[in-house]
Amino acid sequence: xxxxxxxxxxxxxxxxxxxxxxxxxxxxxxxxxxxxxxxxxxxxxxxxxxxxxxxxxxxxxxxxxxxxxxxxxxxxxxxxx
Numbered sequence: 183x184x185x186x187x188x189x190x191x192x193x194x195x196x197x198x199x200x201x202x203x204x205x206x207x208x209x210x211x212x213x214x215x216x217x218x219x220x221x222x223x224x225x226x227x228x229x230x231x232x233x234x235x236x237x238x239x240x241x242x243x244x245x246x247x248x249x250x251x252x253x254x255x256x257x258x259x260x261x262x263x
Contacts, residue, residue, distance in 0.1 A: 206234045213227060
């Protein structure tokens, strides 16, 4: 699986990391509301938090250390201009 993920484009890795952020927000959004039953809130949290972790680790595996360095260099070159 790791070999397959590393063969994907860095753009896929960035997209997965963005999906990770969305899943984190959805998992925590409305958690404190009392009008939604506790079981529904807990179930939503478990499902979307698990998806967020899956997207996070998959995206980081796709990008790898070199991909993160390239992204940092890209944004620092944009700041310099």
